[in-house]
Amino acid sequence: MDLRNKKLEEAKEILTSLGMDAARTNDRSAWVLLALCAVTPDSVWGEARAPLLTTNEIMDFIRRCYGKDYKPNSRETIRRQTLHQFEQAGLILRNRDDGERPTNSQYNNYSLNQPVIDLLRRYPSDDWAELVKVCLGQLTKLIQQSKRNLKKSQIPITLPNDSVIELSPGAHNQLHADIIHKFCPEFIGEGGRVLYIGDTASSRGNEGGKLMVLETEYLEQLGIPPMSHDKLPDIVVYDEKRNWLFLIEAVTSHGPVSELRWSHLQGMLSNCNAGPVYVSAFPDRKVFRKHVADIAWETEVWIADNPSHMIHFNGDRFLGPH
Template sequence: MQELINTTLYILDTFGIPLDATPRRLERMAIAFLASGDIKKIADFKKTKDLNSGYALKTRDIIIYLNKHFGENISSGSYDDIRRKDLKLLTVAEVVLQSSPNSATNDSTRGYSINPTYAELLRSFGSKGWEKMVSEKLKNIEPLSKKLKREREIAKVNVTLPSGGVLTFSAGEHNDLQKAIIEDFLPRYGHGAEVLYVGDTSDKYLYLENEKLEELNFFEISHEELPDVIAYSKKRNWLYLIEAVHSSGPISELRLIQLQKLTKDCKADIVFVTAFLNRQKFRQFMTEIAWETEVWIADNPDHLVHFNGDKFLGPYKE
């Protein structure tokens, strides 16, 4: 059984189906695919059924098939899971076809069966040069894995550093704000600052100038208390610790105390900044902002909100 599932996943990978789900989800996708072609063992690949042969299983029939032939214990009420989860990638890629594609989403008569193009390849599985055969047969079909990868790349956010270098962030409002901090805040208020650290929501250490931070006697970079953006102005000897606030994490009194303790040996003077995308988000967190820190709002980039003190912008000393 495991050999059959592993073989099926190898075949689906060759067909261009992305395999970046959990092992259990991949297993469920594999056996739903096998049910769609009436395949119970590896030898059955040679007699795969497809839509042209009139074979199609409704989602409830697939559940019965999986329980009977694959030792599953899936509830009959889970038919929606079959359609939305187990068959989703396969139908989007059109490796599995719907017997009545124009029917309503909840049409109980709609069945699922393997696309005849892919069924033909399955029936020749194991023959010499099979992968080359697949490549030739599917050369005009863009693999779903490639489509999804391209969409993810399109969705990413490019950020230009003050030095002219370019970073690529994953999409999202938090990273949109970090982009604004680097491209709009620092050129206005950074006094020639260069970015020494910035994290992405999907990569904590997207950009890191560890040696330069060590020269400033900054705290251990692996520490969980890192702010979102760190930049250094050599001209002023200011180190900017900037929090990009989307859903949480402004520089509160407690956060300020933590950062002050962590940077007590730093050779640069510290500027604490909390950044927001808009005034509405600022108002949401305004009562939490610590005194003697700065606030910058991305949709009003030419203004700062200064929380007390004898300077408009700058580090505070005892």
């Protein structure tokens, strides 16, 4: 057996001993583990370390050191079918260098937790079974602590109907909270009904979260079919008194309501019986200035750190359907 295959089989054995299932002990997951600990075919496990690696860097390592050339469209498979489960099991931590990095950032990275590194550096060992037992106990504590920390950092949002939801931490979801707590009372009032809110832990193809609010039947009554719901902006609020539908993009990393985005939404809302109002919401003027050239005419701009004001991009009226 050559050195590449030898390391691959050893990585599978380690993952099996850590309780990983069949899909997380296959070649793909074993190569990912080898990349995460930077163990090459001719190095020893005692040299294992924990670099911070993006998915692309993991794929580059596997290609360079083990000759497996994953195509670019394999990123999602690696992320969803291996890294996500490694994270759930406590083997790795995402964004150790920046816990508030957006989930959809190209700079998301992964690194092994210290108990795993300590274990790998002892492979193989006569007391391997006991070492694994100690490692698993430490990982259980890490998982529990992570859950407690996440719970503490959740962002609570009180909806107009007084129900409360909690979003995962991060600048994007904080802007979501500001939109509900500051924009809606100021510019929509008591007649506002929140029909859609996405948590960045799940929206735009990210794993591990959920749509926090999705009023499917109400959206359908307004003429918005279910097949369009995953293409909605970050927040959708219906003003029942004026029959206006506020479509709000929360802009921290991805873009505002651009001309192209406006055109797509107009097409999607062709059968909607409410008047659409397009809003690009920003946390502050600094972020607004980065995106100002992309904002579509006939749309509104709201900035969270000056919540009682709005900017209207041209047109014959301020704040209303066009």
